[in-house]
Amino acid sequence: MKKKILKFFILACIIVPITVFIVQVDFIMVFQELQKIGLKFIFILLITFVAYLLGTIGWWICLGEERKRISLFKLFEIRQIGEIVGLYNPSSIIGGDVLKSELLKPYQFANHVASESVVISRVTAVLSQLSLLMLSLFWLLINANNGMPVFWRYGLFVVVALLFCMQVLFFYFLYQRRRISAHKLHYSFNLWQRMGKIIRDLVLQTQHFFDHHKTLFWWSYVFFFLHWLVGSMEFYIILYFMGYDILLIESVLLDMGVILIKSVGAFIPGQLGVEELGNKIVLASIGIQAATIWVTVSILRRTRQLCWILVGIVCYIFIRKTDAIKVFKHGNPVRQS
Structure with a gap:
């Protein structure tokens, strides 16, 4: 009975935020904007497909020799499901990544290869994302006109310096021959101790992979x-x-900015208003402040997200038909952490 209640709760944590997201979409405005842009919208879907495929390859590589057990297409499906859950679930990427690990279990990877691949791919994803964010902010810093307040310039410099130091420190630990000690830490209500243990375990796991699969x-x-x-x-x-003809580095700055804002608001069910606020703020940062522009951008991005949610649902149904029984034999799809 408790197991059934837990499964129901888990499904609710996944379905409710996605439902909230879909319900808040103004489909009348969506259709109006799609009529204006026409078949050009296909280019938006195509570019995101290529991006998702590259992300899937980045994860597939982390499986090492074991990747022959699963096709790239199947891994793409699993990644879409996990990313959707991670994007709209209050537990954020934790829930999405745990679900990915569970969906990989039927493929019988050796030892902890599946869970390790999820962790390492998340590490390389975050590190590469921080690199792009650092580069885009550095570009903004050196190209800032005289209209930018001195306070903001110093703030940008501090952020860029912190991002650079964080990455240098992380790679320093990776290349260290002496390993961080894996002290056992019992459950503690001290937030800093718990965070320290999580970071230490993450670095240890990454070091192990880096040593053997640099x-x-x-x-x-x-x-x-x-x-x-x-x-x-x-x-x-x-x-x-x-x-609007913008530079590619500006589009990187816009995208990284929105991702950062959405990460802060990850706890909000369906991320109500977070996407729109993020679009408005980042567009204003490059001088585009017209309300019609950020509203249109938000609608088109929401529409793209809706399309990929539908793709994720179809992928889940397909996987459920083929191996869902094996998946649930290994436990619950999402565990709160």
Whole structure:
């Protein structure tokens, strides 16, 4: 009985935020904007497909020799399901990544290869994302006109310096021959101790993979870097269709900014208003402040997200038909962490 209640609760945590997102979409405005842009919308879907495919390859590489057990197409399906859950579930990427690990279990990977691949791919994804964010903010800093307040310039410099130091420190630990001690830490209500243990375990797992698969680590990093770079072109294409010719680095800045804002608001069910607020703020940062522009950009991006949610649902139904029984034999799809 408790198991059934837990499964119901888990499904509710997945379905409710996605339902909230779909319900809040103004389909009348969506259809109006789609009529204006016409078949050009296919280019937006195509560019995001390429970005998602690159992200899938970045994860596939982390499976090492075991990747022959699963096709790239099947891994693409699993990734879409996990990313959707991670994007709209209050537990954010934790829930999405745990679901990915569970959906990989029927493929019988050796030892902890499946869970390790999820962790390492997330690490390379975040590191490459931080690199792009650092580069885009550095570009903004050196190209800032005299209209930018001195306070903001110093703030940007501090953020860029922190991002650079964080990455240097992380790679320093990766290349260290002496390993971080894996002290056992019992459950503690001290938030800093718990966070410290999580970070230590993450670094240890990454160090282990890096020691044995250094080449695979860097290839995964490269593909995730391309994943973020290609994905950021969505802003470039949308604004180009609307008559705004921006630089590619500006589209990277816009995309990284929105992702950062959405990460802060990850706890909000369906991310109500977070996407729109993010679009408005980042567009204003490059001088585009017209309300009609950020509203249109938000509608088109929401429509793209809705399309990929539908793709994710179809993927889940397909997987459920083929191996869902095996998946649920291994436990619950999402565990709160």
